[in-house]
Amino acid sequence: MIRLEDLSVAINGRPILRDVSLDLAPGNVTGLVGESGSGKSMTALAIMGLLPQGARASGRAMLDGQNLLEQPEAALCRIRGRRIGMIFQEPMTALNPLMTIGDQVAEVLRLHQGLDRRSALARARERLDRVGLPGSRFPLTLYPHELSGGQRQRVAIALAIALRPDLLVADEPTTALDVTTQARILDLLKGLVRDEGMALLLITHDLAVMAGMADRVAVMQSGRIVESGTTESVFRQRRHPYTQQLFAASRHVPARAPRPATVPLVQVTQAVRAYRTADGGLRALDGVSLTIGRGESVGLVGESGCGKSTLARVILGLDPLQGGGIRLDGREVTAQGHMPRDLRARMQVVFQDPFGSFDPRWRVDRLLAEPFHLTGRPGDWRDRVAAALTEVGLQPADARKFIHEFSGGQRQRLAIARALIIRPALIVLDEAVSALDVRVRAQVLDLLARLRADHGLSYLFISHDLSVVRGISDRIVVMQAGRIVEEGPPEALVGTPRHEHTKALVAAMPRIPEEWT
Amino acid sequence: MRIGLILGGALAGLALASAALSAFWTPHDVSQLAIAQKLLPPSAAHWFGTDHLGRDILSMAMLGARTSLAVALVAVGIGMGLGVPLGLLAAARRGTWADEAVMRGNDLVFAFPSLVIAILITAVFGPSAVNAIVAIGIFNIPVFARVTRGAALPIWTLDYIRAARVAGKGAALISLQHVLPNVASLLIVQATIQFSLGILAEAGLSYVGLGAQPPVPSWGRMLAEAQTMAVLAPHVAVIPGLCIVLTVLGLNLLGDGLRDASDPRLRVLR
Numbered sequence: 001m002i003r004l005e006d007l008s009v010a011i012n013g014r015p016i017l018r019d020v021s022l023d024l025a026p027g028n029v030t031g032l033v034g035e036s037g038s039g040k041s042m043t044a045l046a047i048m049g050l051l052p053q054g055a056r057a058s059g060r061a062m063l064d065g066q067n068l069l070e071q072p073e074a075a076l077c078r079i080r081g082r083r084i085g086m087i088f089q090e091p092m093t094a095l096n097p098l099m100t101i102g103d104q105v106a107e108v109l110r111l112h113q114g115l116d117r118r119s120a121l122a123r124a125r126e127r128l129d130r131v132g133l134p135g136s137r138f139p140l141t142l143y144p145h146e147l148s149g150g151q152r153q154r155v156a157i158a159l160a161i162a163l164r165p166d167l168l169v170a171d172e173p174t175t176a177l178d179v180t181t182q183a184r185i186l187d188l189l190k191g192l193v194r195d196e197g198m199a200l201l202l203i204t205h206d207l208a209v210m211a212g213m214a215d216r217v218a219v220m221q222s223g224r225i226v227e228s229g230t231t232e233s234v235f236r237q238r239r240h241p242y243t244q245q246l247f248a249a250s251r252h253v254p255a256r257a258p259r260p261a262t263v264p265l266v267q268v269t270q271a272v273r274a275y276r277t278a279d280g281g282l283r284a285l286d287g288v289s290l291t292i293g294r295g296e297s298v299g300l301v302g303e304s305g306c307g308k309s310t311l312a313r314v315i316l317g318l319d320p321l322q323g324g325g326i327r328l329d330g331r332e333v334t335a336q337g338h339m340p341r342d343l344r345a346r347m348q349v350v351f352q353d354p355f356g357s358f359d360p361r362w363r364v365d366r367l368l369a370e371p372f373h374l375t376g377r378p379g380d381w382r383d384r385v386a387a388a389l390t391e392v393g394l395q396p397a398d399a400r401k402f403i404h405e406f407s408g409g410q411r412q413r414l415a416i417a418r419a420l421i422i423r424p425a426l427i428v429l430d431e432a433v434s435a436l437d438v439r440v441r442a443q444v445l446d447l448l449a450r451l452r453a454d455h456g457l458s459y460l461f462i463s464h465d466l467s468v469v470r471g472i473s474d475r476i477v478v479m480q481a482g483r484i485v486e487e488g489p490p491e492a493l494v495g496t497p498r499h500e501h502t503k504a505l506v507a508a509m510p511r512i513p514e515e516w517t
Numbered sequence: 518m519r520i521g522l523i524l525g526g527a528l529a530g531l532a533l534a535s536a537a538l539s540a541f542w543t544p545h546d547v548s549q550l551a552i553a554q555k556l557l558p559p560s561a562a563h564w565f566g567t568d569h570l571g572r573d574i575l576s577m578a579m580l581g582a583r584t585s586l587a588v589a590l591v592a593v594g595i596g597m598g599l600g601v602p603l604g605l606l607a608a609a610r611r612g613t614w615a616d617e618a619v620m621r622g623n624d625l626v627f628a629f630p631s632l633v634i635a636i637l638i639t640a641v642f643g644p645s646a647v648n649a650i651v652a653i654g655i656f657n658i659p660v661f662a663r664v665t666r667g668a669a670l671p672i673w674t675l676d677y678i679r680a681a682r683v684a685g686k687g688a689a690l691i692s693l694q695h696v697l698p699n700v701a702s703l704l705i706v707q708a709t710i711q712f713s714l715g716i717l718a719e720a721g722l723s724y725v726g727l728g729a730q731p732p733v734p735s736w737g738r739m740l741a742e743a744q745t746m747a748v749l750a751p752h753v754a755v756i757p758g759l760c761i762v763l764t765v766l767g768l769n770l771l772g773d774g775l776r777d778a779s780d781p782r783l784r785v786l787r
Contacts, residue, residue, distance in 0.1 A: 316683055344685045351676040359677045361698045374685040418680070 001025055002047065002084075002167050002199065006059035007069075009039075009046055009223075016042050017223045019059070023216075024167055024199040029190070031214030031231065032203045033246070035437040036408070039223040040203045044169045047201070048086055049076040063166075082112050085160030089172040091152035095144040101128065101155045102140025108162045124162070131158045132188055149304065150181035154188065161192060167199045168192070174209065178303040178464050183508040186213055205437060207250045208467070208510035211235060219243050235516045245439060251512075252442035253471040254449035256297075265329065265425055265458050266292040266315060272323030273310050284310040286482035287324065292426065297452060297459040299473030299490070301466050301505065307482040308462050312428045315460065316347055328426070345374040348419035352431035354411035358403040364389075364414060365399035371422045388417040392447060409440035413447065420451065426458045433468060445472055466505055470494055478502045522774025528767025532760070536582040545573035547580065547734065559752060566752045569742065574756050580734040581757065584646060585764070588728070589715030591650045593708055596657020601704065603658070604665025605696060608673060609688040620666070623659035631656040632721070639727040646719075646729040653718045657711050664707045668700040702776040709772025713765035720761055736760050 002024040009017040017039045024030050032040045045051050047061055049068060061068040063083060068076070080086075088094050096104060105124035109115050115123065125135055131154040144152055153173060160168055170189060174182035190213065193200045202213055210217055211231060218228035219242065227240040238244045273285035284307045292298050302308045313319040315326055320335035327333065331343050348371060351357045358367050368385045369377060378384065386396035392413040403411065412432065419427045429448070433441045449472065451457060463469045469476055470490045477487040478501060486499040497503045545563070551571035559566045565574040607619040635652035642648050672678065673696070681691050716736075722728035723737030731738070736757040743754035 318679065318682055339685075341685050344683070347683070349680065349683050351679070353676055357676040357680060359695050359699065370681060370686075371684040373690075415680075 001063075003062045004043070004047070004059070005062065007043070007046055007057065007061060008059050009042055009051060009055055009057045011052065011056075012054045015223060016055070017046065020220075020223075020225055022201075022218060022225070022228075024201055026166065026199050027193060027197045028216065029193055029200045029202055029214045031210040031217040032201065032220060033205065033207060033210050033217060034220035035205060035246075035439065037222075038220040040220055041171055042223075043220075044086065044171050044201065044203060047167075047169065048080060048084060049073070078112070081108055081165070082163045083165050084167045084169065085163070085165040086169040086171070087153070087156045087160045087173050089175050091149050091156055091176065094156045095152055095159075097144050100141050100143055101133075101138070101147070101158075102142075104155070105158050105162050106140075108159055112163055124158070127158045127162050128155070130192075131155070131161075132184070133158070148181075150177055150185060153177065153181075153185055157185075157188065157192075161196070161198070164196060165198065167201065169201045169203070171203045172205070173202070175204070175206070179466065179510075180303060180504055180508040182209070182510070186510075189213070206510065207235075207246060207438070208512050211512040211516065212510055219246070232516060235512065249439040249442040251517075252445065254442075254445045256449055256472065256474075263294040264291045265294045265296070266290070266460075267327045268311070268315065268324070269326075270324035271311070271314060271321055271326060273307070273314055273319060274322045283482050285314065285321075288479075288482070288484055289324075290477060290484065292458050292460060294425070295452075295456045295458055297461060297472060297474050299469030299476040300460060300462045300479060301464065301469050301476060302479035303464060303505075306479045308479050309430060311479070312349070312430050312460065312462055316349055316428060317344060341374045345371070345422050346424050347426045347428065348422070348424040349428045349430065350412070350415045350419050350432040352434055354408040354415065354435060357415050358411065360403055362403070363399070364401050364403065367403065368399075368414065368418045368421055371418060375422050384421060388421045389414075391420065391451070392417045393443075407440075409436055409444065412436060412440075412444055416444075416447065416451070420455070423455065424457070426460065428460045428462070430462045431464070432461070434463060434465065441468075448472065466494065467509055478505065519774075521770040522778060525767045525770025525772070525774055528763050529771050532582050532586060532764045532767065535579040536586050539576070539579035539583050543573070543576035543579055545576045547572045547576045548732065558750070565756045566750070568739070568753050569746055574739075574753065577734045577739060578736070578756055578760050581736040581739060582760065582764070584723075584729045584733060584735045585716045585719050585737075585761075588646055588650050588653065588719040589712050592653035592657055592715045592718075593712050595650070595654030596661045596711060597704070597708060600658040600661025601665050601697075604662040604667075605669060605692040607662065607666045608669035608696065609692050611670060611673065616666075619662060623662050626656065626659045632718070635718070635722060636725075636727060639722070644722075644727045644730055646733065646735075649719055649722045649728045652722075653715050657715075660711060661704070661707065664703060665700055668703045669696045672696050672699050702779050705775045705779065706772045709768045709775075713768045716761060716765055716768075 004020055004022040007017055007020040008015065020043055022030060032043060034040050046057055047068065049071065051057060057069045102121055102124050105127055106117065106120035109120040109123050110117065121140060125140060128138060129135060133151065133154055147155065174185050177185060186209065189200060192198060204210055214231045216229065217231045217234050218225045219234065219240065221242045227234055227243050234243065238247055268288055268290040271285050271288045272283065275282045275284060288311060300308050300311065310319065314321055315333065317333045317335055317339045325332065328343060328346055333339065365382065365385045368388055369381050372381060385399050389396050389398055394410065394413055406414065433444050436444060448459065452459060461469055461472055473490055475487060476490050476493045478485050478499065480501045486493065486497065486502045493502065494506055497506050554567050554571035555569050563573050563575065565578065568574055568577065603619045607616040610616050635649065638652045639648050678691060678695060681695055719728055720737030720740065723735040724741045728737055729735040739757035740754060747754040
């Protein structure tokens with residue numbers, strides 16, 4: 001049993017955590033929910049003794065009557081892995097790409113238990129079997145790049161539980177994964193807690209995931225736990241205003257005026273995008289046909305690798321097609337260079353990563369004005385930039401700032417402002433709200449709904465998350481393995497899915513039980 | 518970090534200022550030999566003393582700075598002027614024949630030992646400062662091409678490049694507006710490294726008599742000439758040596774400082 005008592009952490013004198021108290025009981029899942037910067041991850045790092053430089057911790061983190069905060073580094077090294085395991089958000093970087101998965105799991109066993117290589121590998125095999133990577137399909141000699149994201153996360157879990165720790169800390173373990181993969185990983189974690197009697201500290205920003213997983217939940221805001229209790233009581237009662245805000249935001253549906261989509265804006269017919277790969281060919285798009293009406297908002301849903309981002313790129317004229325065609329306003333869209341500028345100016349894009357979307361060396365006014373390259377920069381471009389900034393809820397004075405001076409949500413507003421500035425007919429939103437906190441996400445979705453109503457925009461809204469797309473789309477298109485398998489209005493598609501893949505996606509959607517609301 | 522920028526700027530500025538000043542004025546006229554005044558220790562009249570021909574070492578060092586800096590500057594200019602565009606081209610056309618051609622050409626130049634080629638060039642065309650410049654400059658091209666390409670490749674995968682393509686910009690414009698500014702900090706550091714290597718190479722070539730020819734003063738040749746007298750009058754060897762060391766050190770500090778100062782992200786952290 002690990003107990004945090006009045007844990008406080010300050011980094012360079014700035015308080016990060018204040019009086020955090022938590023009981024992590026064996027066989028129990030404790031959830032820590034809150035937005036980025038609320039101190040969730042810092043709490044986990046404090047338990048592990050992995051606080052960044054310049055951090056000072058006070059209070060107590062008790063394990064078997066020892067205060068972990070007072071242990072020397074050598075003692076902590078013995079405790080990490082053996083008593084406390086940890087898994088991280090990003091399965092792509094959590095494994096060493098140059099070591100086989102067998103060696104990576106065995107290394108932990110050899111290090112802590114002094115096993116020889118052969119018996120360590122045997123134990124590693126048994127642990128990998130336990131996390132759902134059976135030996136018949138996943139030999140120990142595989143390298144991380146031969147596995148999918150979900151499979152890598154399973155290896156990371158096998159690493160963390162190799163020594164059967166008392167506590168497993170999972171920091172956003174499924175945020176980077178598809179919905180169906182997320183459901184399977186969460187099932188695995190639940191099973192491990194039940195079978196091995198571990199305590200699990202689950203950190204997530206997703207209330208629906210929390211509802212399905214945690215026995216007890218603590219809501220964090222600005223380094224404090226503002227509300228805690230059994231999951232059901234916290235979800236039902238929502239005593240603290242911050243908890244109420246999180247709930248309101250996570251189930252927020254922007255006001256949407258359905259439009260009769262009669263005039264087609266984009267027509268994709270039998271589009272084929274093929275790559276040559278080491279083992280033959282890959283058809284990222286395999287005969288995709290799709291129409292987006294003028295003023296229509298179309299949601300495109302599918303798992304990673306299904307071809308949805310490829311479809312976005314070919315529609316934007318960034319990638320060439322190997323078959324079929326795309327028409328925008330009845331005119332041919334071709335890849336890069338040959339496309340007339342006035343046609344290209346009919347489309348803009350907003351990307352997922354609010355940090356990679358902007359050149360860090362440019363100021364905001366220049367960044368937002370970049371699409372004017374297509375239309376010629378008008379004389380009043382500074383006024384247009386100021387107007388665009390105002391429209392997305394920022395200040396005209398922000399035009400002289402650099403991009404790093406903005407938060408993730410603000411950057412996504414800037415990305416929308418950049419897309420809007422030349423008044424395109426279509427904006428492609430590629431996972432545009434996936435990286436945002438729930439409250440910021442709700443604001444951005446509202447902004448998008450308002451802009452659409454004001455300017456008659458069409459959206460192609462791409463996401464792996466059906467629950468986000470549902471709120472903003474007039475029509476949802478489901479893709480699998482380069483093909484469109486089902487499409488329809490959101491209510492019908494989620495309510496009565498027909499295709500097997502859609503059914504799986506809908507079933508995997510984490511939900512807060514109806515009776516808790 | 519600031520202190521490095523200031524110190525580096527001061528040292529490099531001092532070298533540059535004395536080089537510039539030597540074009541108009543030096544404390545003594547070094548074309549006049551005064552054998553009677555030879556190997557004088559530092560004094561009020563001759564701050565750094567005199568050499569074996571009675572020339573004022575301070576004046577010689579100032580003139581030598583001009584040779585060294587000019588050779589290194591032009592050599593780095595050749596390297597950057599040709600290497601950076603080649604690197605940008607290779608990154609923009611990554612995976613195509615243009616990329617291959619640039620990179621294999623680089624390998625070809627890299628395959629030759631640079632100093633040997635420099636000696637070869639001066640042996641064929643005769644020793645002179647200009648030939649030293651060309652020899653050092655050619656070997657700077659692949660260095661800059663590789664650094665530019667390597668730094669530019671990851672930038673081409675970023676979303677803001679895709680946003681620029683959606684804005685209808687071509688590879689050349691994107692290279693110029695987005696890629697170059699974002700690899701500039703690396704190039705500045707590389708330029709200062711190559712600049713100091715250029716000074717060392719010039720000194721080395723002059724030391725063996727293949728760089729600047731008499732009567733043009735050069736730090737490398739001053740060192741070579743002082744070699745036999747190093748025990749007798751150590752200051753004759755120490756002064757040009759110190760000039761080289763301090764200039765190279767100053768340039769390296771300046772490069773680090775400029776990189777930190779030119780990055781808007783690092784500016785805020787301070």
